[in-house]
Amino acid sequence: MHELSIATSLVSLVDDALESAGEAGTVEAVRVKVGALSGVVVEALEFAWGVAVEGTRCEGARLEVERVPAVVRCGECGAETTLDHPPVFACGSCGRPASEVISGRELDLIALELEQTQATADPAPEDHHAAPNP
Amino acid sequence: MPPRILEVRTRILKKNDEIARALRSRFEQHGVYVVNVVSSPGAGKTELLTRVMGALRDRGLTVAAVVGDLATENDAARLARSGCPAKQILTGTMCHLEADMVEHAIADFDLHELDVLFIENVGNLVCPQGFDLGEDLRILLFPSTEGEDKPLKYPTLINTCDLVVLSKMDLAEPVGFDVRSARANCETARPGVPIIETSARTGRGTADVVAFLADRIDAKRDTPAERTA
Numbered sequence: 243m244h245e246l247s248i249a250t251s252l253v254s255l256v257d258d259a260l261e262s263a264g265e266a267g268t269v270e271a272v273r274v275k276v277g278a279l280s281g282v283v284v285e286a287l288e289f290a291w292g293v294a295v296e297g298t299r300c301e302g303a304r305l306e307v308e309r310v311p312a313v314v315r316c317g318e319c320g321a322e323t324t325l326d327h328p329p330v331f332a333c334g335s336c337g338r339p340a341s342e343v344i345s346g347r348e349l350d351l352i353a354l355e356l357e358q359t360q361a362t363a364d365p366a367p368e369d370h371h372a373a374p375n376p
Numbered sequence: 377m378p379p380r381i382l383e384v385r386t387r388i389l390k391k392n393d394e395i396a397r398a399l400r401s402r403f404e405q406h407g408v409y410v411v412n413v414v415s416s417p418g419a420g421k422t423e424l425l426t427r428v429m430g431a432l433r434d435r436g437l438t439v440a441a442v443v444g445d446l447a448t449e450n451d452a453a454r455l456a457r458s459g460c461p462a463k464q465i466l467t468g469t470m471c472h473l474e475a476d477m478v479e480h481a482i483a484d485f486d487l488h489e490l491d492v493l494f495i496e497n498v499g500n501l502v503c504p505q506g507f508d509l510g511e512d513l514r515i516l517l518f519p520s521t522e523g524e525d526k527p528l529k530y531p532t533l534i535n536t537c538d539l540v541v542l543s544k545m546d547l548a549e550p551v552g553f554d555v556r557s558a559r560a561n562c563e564t565a566r567p568g569v570p571i572i573e574t575s576a577r578t579g580r581g582t583a584d585v586v587a588f589l590a591d592r593i594d595a596k597r598d599t600p601a602e603r604t605a
């Protein structure tokens with residue numbers, strides 16, 4: 243279950259992103275892209291997410307997964323082919339073997355959805371004191 | 377109100393990638409050729425490596441290995457029979473090796489003295505795939521005993537491999553392994569991938585694996601600065 247290790251990395255990336263953006267708000271959703279060739283099973287990642295977020299700033303946040311299909315480009319005719327499951331690395335146009343993967347290996351954190359706070363609409367000075375830096 | 381979006385856009389395995397990149401440049405700098413060996417549990421990684429490491433050593437190369445294992449130190453002891461140092465990485469419940477584990481494991485190796493480092497991954501056909509360990513070459517073993525359709529069932533791992541070894545070929549006949557269709561299935565998942573048939577019982581194929589590696593090692597030496605990852 244390497245998905246747990248991936249979910250844990252994801253939680254720590256989210257923490258880093260929040261910190262470097264100086265965000266104190268609640269995370270409502272985490273958007274990721276998972277390619278068909280990434281070796282990650284989306285259902286397993288979703289399960290692992292539930293475990294990895296416990297006691298972190300991601301607790302309660304939705305994991306929004308965009309699945310990216312595997313696409314290869316043919317070295318002979320240049321055609322691009324979206325592969326099925328299981329993938330057969332062949333050109334859909336001329337039938338020759340095609341090994342140049344142009345998408346499907348993605349395993350990316352794309353963006354965070356943050357709670358709309360009063361503070362962002364109208365930043366109040368006392369907010370700076372509400373969350374002091376340790 | 378629409379949600380507030382904070383764009384991030386980064387690889388989820390960024391930390392592992394960064395450590396792997398640093399390892400790769402250290403290996404590069406010290407002229408170490410690194411091989412990551414993956415397979416299902418019990419496919420014959422340790423058997424093959426023990427022979428291959430001994431043979432490379434006989435060619436005058438300095439070879440070492442690190443091996444991931446959930447609970448025991450047996451594999452390191454077996455690999456050490458090749459006459460080369462081998463270090464166990466106890467992975468606990470981890471189903472794959474990550475770059476930082478390799479980094480720690482090689483801490484007391486003198487990289488400058490080393491020519492080839494083998495990394496025997498944890499036996500698993502799924503999990504090791506996305507974890508770059510800074511290797512130059514990834515070898516995948518499919519034993520004849522697991523049937524010819526394994527490459528079709530695990531296409532994503534094979535698609536990241538540079539060499540497929542069909543192992544335990546001494547058992548191919550008794551188990552009715554169809555080697556031609558196994559080769560065709562590998563080709564489907566990884567067009568053009570080199571395939572070598574081996575048996576640790578009869579010694580078949582060891583010399584081919586050694587020759588394959590020796591070629592790659594020489595090629596890397598001849599073009600030292602070419603590979604940047």
Ligand SMILES: Nc1nc2c(ncn2[C@@H]2O[C@H](COP(=O)(O)OP(=O)(O)OP(=O)(O)O)[C@@H](O)[C@H]2O)c(=O)[nH]1
Nearest residue numbers: 416417418419420421422423499544545575576577
């Ligand atoms: N007949 C036969 N048996 C083999 C061959 N290679 C390995 N074995 C046997 O298969 C078993 C597993 O071999 P290992 O080399 O330990 O396999 P491994 O991939 O290192 O296993 P893990 O590290 O546990 O994943 C052992 O009992 C070996 O003796 C082979 O070529 N032929």
Ligand SMILES: [Mg+2]
Nearest residue numbers: 421422451496
């Ligand atoms: Mg082993």
Ligand SMILES: [Zn+2]
Nearest residue numbers: 316319333336
């Ligand atoms: Zn084509």
